[in-house]
Amino acid sequence: MSKYAKAMKTRAENLTLKNGDKIAIIGSGPAGSFFADLAADMAQRKGLNLSIVLFDWKDFTKSGPSGCNLCAGVISETLVERLKNRGMILPKEKVQQKIGGYYIQSKAGGFLLKHQLDEKRITTVFRGNGPRTSTQDRNVSFDDYLLDHLRSKGLHVIHKSVKGIELPRDPGKPVRIIYGIGKEELSLEADLVIGAFGLSEVMMKKIKNLNFGYRPPHTVRAQNVEIPLKNDFLQEHFDNNIFAYNWSTAKRIRAAIIIPKKNYITVNMLGKRDVDKDDLLEFLNFLVDHKKLPKNWKWSHKICHCAPKIATTSAKKPFTNRLVIIGDASCSKYYKSGIESAFISSQLAVEAVFNWGISESSLKIGYFRRLNKIIVKDNYYGRILFKINDLVSRSAFLSGVMLKVVMDEEGHDRVKRMRGFLWNMYTGNIPYKEIFLKFLNPVLQWRLIVTTFKLGFTMIFSRLFIITRKSRSE
Numbered sequence: 364m365s366k367y368a369k370a371m372k373t374r375a376e377n378l379t380l381k382n383g384d385k386i387a388i389i390g391s392g393p394a395g396s397f398f399a400d401l402a403a404d405m406a407q408r409k410g411l412n413l414s415i416v417l418f419d420w421k422d423f424t425k426s427g428p429s430g431c432n433l434c435a436g437v438i439s440e441t442l443v444e445r446l447k448n449r450g451m452i453l454p455k456e457k458v459q460q461k462i463g464g465y466y467i468q469s470k471a472g473g474f475l476l477k478h479q480l481d482e483k484r485i486t487t488v489f490r491g492n493g494p495r496t497s498t499q500d501r502n503v504s505f506d507d508y509l510l511d512h513l514r515s516k517g518l519h520v521i522h523k524s525v526k527g528i529e530l531p532r533d534p535g536k537p538v539r540i541i542y543g544i545g546k547e548e549l550s551l552e553a554d555l556v557i558g559a560f561g562l563s564e565v566m567m568k569k570i571k572n573l574n575f576g577y578r579p580p581h582t583v584r585a586q587n588v589e590i591p592l593k594n595d596f597l598q599e600h601f602d603n604n605i606f607a608y609n610w611s612t613a614k615r616i617r618a619a620i621i622i623p624k625k626n627y628i629t630v631n632m633l634g635k636r637d638v639d640k641d642d643l644l645e646f647l648n649f650l651v652d653h654k655k656l657p658k659n660w661k662w663s664h665k666i667c668h669c670a671p672k673i674a675t676t677s678a679k680k681p682f683t684n685r686l687v688i689i690g691d692a693s694c695s696k697y698y699k700s701g702i703e704s705a706f707i708s709s710q711l712a713v714e715a716v717f718n719w720g721i722s723e724s725s726l727k728i729g730y731f732r733r734l735n736k737i738i739v740k741d742n743y744y745g746r747i748l749f750k751i752n753d754l755v756s757r758s759a760f761l762s763g764v765m766l767k768v769v770m771d772e773e774g775h776d777r778v779k780r781m782r783g784f785l786w787n788m789y790t791g792n793i794p795y796k797e798i799f800l801k802f803l804n805p806v807l808q809w810r811l812i813v814t815t816f817k818l819g820f821t822m823i824f825s826r827l828f829i830i831t832r833k834s835r836s837e
Contacts, residue, residue: 378534378684378722380555382412387540387553389566391419391520392432392490394690394705395559396509400449401713403516409717416551417520418542423507427495432506432561433671434701435587435622435631437462437605440484441792442703453486456501457508459624460487463603465789469755471762474769475604476786479779483603485790487624494589494627494667523549525566528556530573534684534722555721557712558681558688559705562672567692575686575723578679580694582672584637588630588647589667590656597623600655607789608646609756617698617753619646621655633673633698635753640670673698677739682726687712694738697745699791708734737794745795748788748802760818767814768807777810 380386386402388395399415406413423430436459438446446452462485464477478484488505489497497503510520526548527541537552560566567579606621615636622629632638632646650656677694681687689712695704711733719729755761768781784807787798801807 377720378725379720380406380411380413380716383414384411384554385414385416385537385552386555386557387538387551388415388417388557388559389419389525389540390559390561390563390690391417391421391423391510392506392559392561392690392705393509393702394561394709395419395557396506396513397706397709398557398559398689398713399513399518400509400516401710402717403513403518405713405717415518417513417518418523418525418540419520420522420524420544422522423490423504423510424492424502426492426497427667428491428669430491430504431667431669432490433587433669434490435620435629436488436490436505436624437622437702438486438488438505439700439703439790439792440478440482442700442706443484443486445703445706451509451512453488453505453508456499456503457488457505458486459489459503459627460603460622461485462487462605462623464605465786466604466606467785467789468606468608469762469766470609470757470759471766474766476782476789479783479786485605487605487622487629489624494591496591496665496667497627523547525560525569528569528573528686530575530683530686538685554685555716556686558686558692559690559709561691562674563692570686570688570692573683573686575683576680577683577688579692580674580678581676582674583634584639584670585634585673586630586632586638586640586643587669587671588643589624589627590630590660591627592657594626596657597626597628601628605789606655609752609762616642617749618756621650638670640668643668673701677735677742680731682723682731684723685721687716687721687726687730694734694742696738696791697742697795698749699745703791704738707737711737741794741796743795744799748795748799751802752788761815764811764815764818767818768810771810771814777806780804780807781810 388399395417399417402415461483463483464475466473466475489503490506492502492504493499523542523544525540525542529539537554538556540551540553541548543549558570562582570577601623608619615634617633617635620631632643651660674691674695678692681693689708690705691701693708695701712730715726715729719725755765771778784801787793
């Protein structure tokens with residue numbers, strides 16, 4: 364190694380935030396807002412005077428696609444508690460619905476899961492200021508609420524697109540950000556850059572082209588649609604429950620979720636591969652046939668519809684000197700709790716840059732290794748659980764076994780365990796590893812085995828009886 368290379372390595376290893384430094388955050392959705400909020404508080408505790416600025420071209424006060432971040436909009440009860448601990452309690456106008464339960468529909472039948480403490484802490488929101496057909500007179504945007512919280516701390520957003528990022532050859536020098544609208548090109552130097560731009564293909568490509576080793580996560584397309592409904596119809600058919608359909612008409616489909624939001628429902632379709640609009644229309648027609656949508660309901664061009672991407676793997680090397688990628692562009696919980704995952708990665712990044720430093724080696728230890736342990740490795744268990752769920756949902760027999768155990772009135776403890784497992788599986792309230800270990804509980808597994816054999820023998824004897832009757836009648 365040359366003397367110059369050794370000098371650069373030494374300079375990089377000694378990188379820390381200092382008084383007067385500037386932090387630039389690309390993206391003002393939940394990940395960016397959470398980082399800004401946590402960083403402002405941490406800087407105050409450390410006695411550092413830092414400048415924090417966010418970049419985002421979107422205006423969350425607008426309704427429809429221009430103000431939306433393409434998300435189903437469910438805030439988990441654990442994230443509600445985390446926000447509450449930070450003094451962020453959503454105003455009534457931001458809360459679309461307090462969720463009391465999950466109704467699970469399988470091939471064998473349906474059942475309602477309720478919170479064990481009968482609480483309604485899961486919250487549904489609109490990320491932007493409502494669908495394009497909404498007529499509310501107040502700003503209902505969750506993302507804009509987070510920005511209002513930041514504005515109260517003196518932070519601000521530059522509503523312009525980031526066009527480029529230039530990493531310095533000398534790690535002791537700041538990063539240069541090029542931004543603007545249209546042909547406009549402005550620049551800003553930042554001592555630390557946070558990438559909180561979600562699954563933006565444009566930004567992920569820009570970061571990849573910096574050639575420090577970043578590789579974006581793999582993604583699949585989902586389908587979202589916001590459907591307005593009359594309040595009495597919504598209350599009668601959905602009330603305050605999220606409906607989860609193990610929709611397996613096509614092998615690539617995993618589930619269809621219906622999320623109530625005051626005078627709307629959000630229909631969210633998830634798949635192992637890209638879900639297309641035809642899949643969505645097939646499911647919506649199914650809902651009409653089963654009276655979950657009005658019989659005269661028709662698709663309209665005015666309906667708010669989008670095809671958001673969902674990360675199915677984690678990114679490779681989401682960090683380098685003076686640059687950290689957080690949120691979906693880094694990693695998120697497998698098919699669950701994207702907003703809470705953004706909070707976790709933001710919190711880990713803040714702790715890393717303030718307590719360890721902003722060099723690549725510091726971020727690897729303080730940020731990436733901890734993120735890998737909490738989310739990335741936990742997702743291994745999530746994949747196993749989803750494969751089990753896929754297997755059960757495709758089989759009427761296995762769905763019947765699950766339904767039998769859940770509805771068994773004689774085995775209170777076994778029912779409680781099964782319902783607890785399913786509640787955590789659908790809400791994502793606890794790590795996947797904990798859910799997996801609950802699934803392996805010997806009492807629960809014994810009951811599943813016994814029920815499987817009972818139903819199996821019942822089906823065999825029923826078929827033999829039918830065959831015998833037919834042969835006698837002939």
